[in-house]
Amino acid sequence: MGKLRHYLFFHINLLFFSLFIPLFTIASVIFMIKLATYTAVITLTLGEMGKLYLFVLPELLFYTLPIAFVIAGALALYRLSNDNEMVVVFSLGVSPMFLVRVLALPALLLSIVLWVDFVVVTPYIKNVSKNFLAHKQAQAKFNLSASEFGHHFGDWMLFINKTDSVNRSYGDIVLFNKDLKEEVLLVAHSANLLNAKGHLQLQLNQGEGYSYTDAVFKRMMYDHLTINNVVKEDRIFFTNTLEYWTTSPTEQEYRTHLFTTNTLLSLLPLLSLFLIVGLGVVHARHQKRWIYLWLFLSIIFFYSGSIIIQKWFGLHTIWVMALIWLVGTYFGIYKKLVGHRF
Numbered sequence: 113m114g115k116l117r118h119y120l121f122f123h124i125n126l127l128f129f130s131l132f133i134p135l136f137t138i139a140s141v142i143f144m145i146k147l148a149t150y151t152a153v154i155t156l157t158l159g160e161m162g163k164l165y166l167f168v169l170p171e172l173l174f175y176t177l178p179i180a181f182v183i184a185g186a187l188a189l190y191r192l193s194n195d196n197e198m199v200v201v202f203s204l205g206v207s208p209m210f211l212v213r214v215l216a217l218p219a220l221l222l223s224i225v226l227w228v229d230f231v232v233v234t235p236y237i238k239n240v241s242k243n244f245l246a247h248k249q250a251q252a253k254f255n256l257s258a259s260e261f262g263h264h265f266g267d268w269m270l271f272i273n274k275t276d277s278v279n280r281s282y283g284d285i286v287l288f289n290k291d292l293k294e295e296v297l298l299v300a301h302s303a304n305l306l307n308a309k310g311h312l313q314l315q316l317n318q319g320e321g322y323s324y325t326d327a328v329f330k331r332m333m334y335d336h337l338t339i340n341n342v343v344k345e346d347r348i349f350f351t352n353t354l355e356y357w358t359t360s361p362t363e364q365e366y367r368t369h370l371f372t373t374n375t376l377l378s379l380l381p382l383l384s385l386f387l388i389v390g391l392g393v394v395h396a397r398h399q400k401r402w403i404y405l406w407l408f409l410s411i412i413f414f415y416s417g418s419i420i421i422q423k424w425f426g427l428h429t430i431w432v433m434a435l436i437w438l439v440g441t442y443f444g445i446y447k448k449l450v451g452h453r454f
Contacts, residue, residue, distance in 0.1 A: 116201065117214050123192060124215075128184035135176045143168050150245070167241035170233045174226055178380040181222055182388060183407055185215055189392025190403050198393055208450050211389045219381040226378035231371075235356040265314060267291075268339065272303075281305075285316060287339070297322045298337070314339045369422060372429050376418040379430075383437050384410075390445035395453065 147164060150156060156164070189211065192198050202208070263270045267289055274283030285300040300319030316337040323330045357367055376383075387410055391403050414437060422429045 113206075113210075116206070120188070120192075120211070120214055121218075124185055124188040127188045127191075128180055131184050131187075132176060132180035135180055136172060139172045139176055140165070143172065163244070164241065167237050167244070170229050170237055174229050174234065174374070174378070177222060178226060178377060179411060181219065181381045182384045182411065185388040186392040186403060186407055189389065190394065193392065193394045199395065208389055208393060208446075211393070212385045215385050215388060216382070219385060223379050223382045226381075227375065230374045230378060231357070232353050235353060239356075265339070270314075285319070287316075294323050294325045294328075300337070368427060369419075372422055372427055373415075373418050375430050376433055377415070379434060380411075380414060383434055384414075384441065386438070386441040386446035390441060390449050393450045 143165065147156075147161060150164075189198065263272070265287070269288045271286040271288075272282045272284070273286075276282070282303045282305070283301065285298075285303045287296075287298040287300075289296045298316065298319060298321045300316035302317045304315045304317070306313040306315060316339065317335070319334060319337065321332045321334065321337070357371060391406055391410075414433075417436075418429065418433050421433060425432050
């Protein structure tokens with residue numbers, strides 16, 4: 113039995129990686145396209161883009177691994193059946209339940225890894241990713257350049273005629289501020305941009321300032337003048353996994369839905385053992401099965417069913433859907449198509 117177990121694992125692994133790699137690549141390409149939209153707002157280096165990709169890696173694995181496992185298991189058994197190898201195995205007295213037991217251990221381990229991934233790892237990684245993007249967006253507000261349209265610098269309207277982006281220095285600066293009582297106009301020969309932990313300072317050099325109201329006009333000369341501006345980062349603080357899933361009243365409904373759906377998706381490999389064997393094992397001469405169509409419809413039905421019945425059962429959807437899926441695949445597919453034949 114040990115050699116048979118290794119033989120089955122060998123064929124399943126071949127198909128698993130041949131399916132997982134394309135699925136993972138497609139998901140990665142979709143994320144890269146999304147990542148390209150960030151560069152329209154913020155400046156990202158190649159290293160920072162790689163960091164963002166690592167942030168989304170646990171989520172990509174979570175959605176590709178269970179699907180690849182179910183499809184690979186069924187197709188591997190289907191290929192062995194078409195080569196009449198399953199007929200030989202059953203003729204030696206091996207029960208189809210042996211196939212279920214062989215697949216049960218890797219399915220259980222995969223389900224545990226997937227559950228830990230979305231419950232523990234993904235919330236923390238998402239928090240780090242959001243804070244990283246918030247920091248980059250705050251930095252993007254510091255990227256001042258020469259423009260005829262000007263920039264907002266706190267309460268000031270800033271116009272820059274010359275830019276040295278390497279040294280973060282500027283020339284021929286004009287700032288204008290209009291409040292309820294007076295208007296202020298500042299002109300500087302040069303300026304330097306300083307950033308200390310989100311505290312932005314524009315240091316003006318060699319310039320003049322004018323302030324005027326309906327009754328008074330003032331003029332001043334200066335060598336150095338500093339204007340402060342604080343750019344806030346919308347940082348999110350992560351404490352622990354339990355608080356993330358339980359102490360957010362504004363997002364409680366969304367997180368309950370996410371927890372329920374992702375728990376069922378992480379259990380998909382374990383719950384689909386009878387489906388894998390039922391669709392994969394056939395008698396090549398007497399049974400022809402549209403396995404690709406049935407696998408596609410099964411995954412769609414499982415995922416959509418997990419979402420739809422949440423309207424009535426809430427968190428109880430986990431055990432209700434698990435029970436429905438196990439009973440349905442055992443009696444409707446495994447027992448009907450495999451159990452009574454082999």
